[in-house]
Amino acid sequence: MKRNDETYMSQMMEMLQEKLRDAGIKVTHQRMEIFKEVLKSYDHPDAEMVYKKVRQKLPTVSLDTVYRTLWMLVNMGILQSLGNSREKTRFDANLDSHHHFTCRECGNVFDFHNRELNCLNIPQDLPEIGKVEQITIEVRGICDQCIELQSTNK
Amino acid sequence: MKRNDETYMSQMMEMLQEKLRDAGIKVTHQRMEIFKEVLKSYDHPDAEMVYKKVRQKLPTVSLDTVYRTLWMLVNMGILQSLGNSREKTRFDANLDSHHHFTCRECGNVFDFHNRELNCLNIPQDLPEIGKVEQITIEVRGICDQCIELQSTNK
DNA sequence: TCCTATTTAGGAATGATTACTAAATAGGAT
DNA sequence: ATCCTATTTAGTAATCATTCCTAAATAGGA
Numbered sequence: 377m378k379r380n381d382e383t384y385m386s387q388m389m390e391m392l393q394e395k396l397r398d399a400g401i402k403v404t405h406q407r408m409e410i411f412k413e414v415l416k417s418y419d420h421p422d423a424e425m426v427y428k429k430v431r432q433k434l435p436t437v438s439l440d441t442v443y444r445t446l447w448m449l450v451n452m453g454i455l456q457s458l459g460n461s462r463e464k465t466r467f468d469a470n471l472d473s474h475h476h477f478t479c480r481e482c483g484n485v486f487d488f489h490n491r492e493l494n495c496l497n498i499p500q501d502l503p504e505i506g507k508v509e510q511i512t513i514e515v516r517g518i519c520d521q522c523i524e525l526q527s528t529n530k
Numbered sequence: 531m532k533r534n535d536e537t538y539m540s541q542m543m544e545m546l547q548e549k550l551r552d553a554g555i556k557v558t559h560q561r562m563e564i565f566k567e568v569l570k571s572y573d574h575p576d577a578e579m580v581y582k583k584v585r586q587k588l589p590t591v592s593l594d595t596v597y598r599t600l601w602m603l604v605n606m607g608i609l610q611s612l613g614n615s616r617e618k619t620r621f622d623a624n625l626d627s628h629h630h631f632t633c634r635e636c637g638n639v640f641d642f643h644n645r646e647l648n649c650l651n652i653p654q655d656l657p658e659i660g661k662v663e664q665i666t667i668e669v670r671g672i673c674d675q676c677i678e679l680q681s682t683n684k
Numbered sequence: 685t686c687c688t689a690t691t692t693a694g695g696a697a698t699g700a701t702t703a704c705t706a707a708a709t710a711g712g713a714t
Numbered sequence: 715a716t717c718c719t720a721t722t723t724a725g726t727a728a729t730c731a732t733t734c735c736t737a738a739a740t741a742g743g744a
Contacts, residue, residue: 388623402690402741415623420630420639422618423732438693443732446621456622458630458639458666464576464700467600468610469542469569476574476612477659485574485612486659497646505631505640506673512612513667519660556710556721577701592724597701618731 410445481522564599635676
């Protein structure tokens with residue numbers, strides 16, 4: 377099932393309209409075109425790249441709209457974002473094998489240990505792709521303190 | 531072995547000087563203090579936090595120096611950086627279970643599949659920490675094309 | 685077709701990080 | 715110990731992805 381297959385594309389566009397309507401969000405040309413461009417791209421485009429493509433169809437679209445829409449689609453579970461998530465870079469002098477849990481509310485980072493994650497067999501080479509040098513496992517969620525706070529402030 | 535233990539600290543400071551000298555890099559007060567602050571911190575400080583601490587000892591140190599030094603220590607394998615790595619955010623309409631390989635040279639992102647990574651048992655709760663909502667696995671390295679290019683340009 | 689809450693365009697603002705340049709300094713040579 | 719110079723630093727300006735702001739446009743129900 378190729379992502380730029382005619383039938384598949386219109387199915388997905390249909391799905392988008394449905395989900396937007398269900399969520400009470402207006403179906404705009406901008407939103408349709410932005411989603412369509414990501415759907416057609418196999419190279420994990422950034423906002424700028426999507427912007428340039430969409431401009432060919434909607435010459436007045438703004439970069440802000442592209443950003444807003446992309447993040448909205450991520451929040452709706454229709455797209456996935458990858459790479460960083462625009463927090464400050466943090467540093468750690470502990471080089472022992474351990475992992476990090478980042479709280480989405482307060483931003484604090486907690487260390488944790490996990491046998492299964494420690495023993496991960498990281499492939500040294502990915503055939504047809506390249507040589508692996510580093511693997512990062514990021515766990516995100518909400519910390520106990522912030523859960524506490526939220527139930528109190530309700 | 532606590533990281534702010536007297537003996538441990540001076541051992542590590544010794545180690546730093548040795549590694550710097552071995553690499554032909556000058557041992558400056560700034561570098562020593564910056565490393566010492568990260569070593570003493572258990573909360574994965576960002577550059578700004580390190581900057582503020584170091585200023586108490588060296589009131590004229592600049593934020594640029596802190597950044598330069600932290601990244602140098604990361605490159606030397608003496609510190610670890612976590613969280614983002616300041617690339618643009620990329621988006622993906624493929625929600626099937628797959629993973630991403632990012633090339634450190636060209637920045638391209640390649641999809642790959644891996645049984646072991648797919649079947650990871652992600653703990654739903656980390657005791658004493660919080661509730662897990664998302665886990666991201668990021669693989670970085672250098673892609674075949676860039677390996678090719680590098681050996682050609684030699 | 686009309687009305688209005690939502691959305692958008694365009695540009696300004698933000699905030700982390702990096703670049704630039706003159707002054708300071710680490711560390712080898714004298 | 716002093717001098718010399720390549721390296722490093724301080725201070726500030728620049729950069730760059732992303733978000734904010736506000737007036738104008740519009741989707742979609744009445």
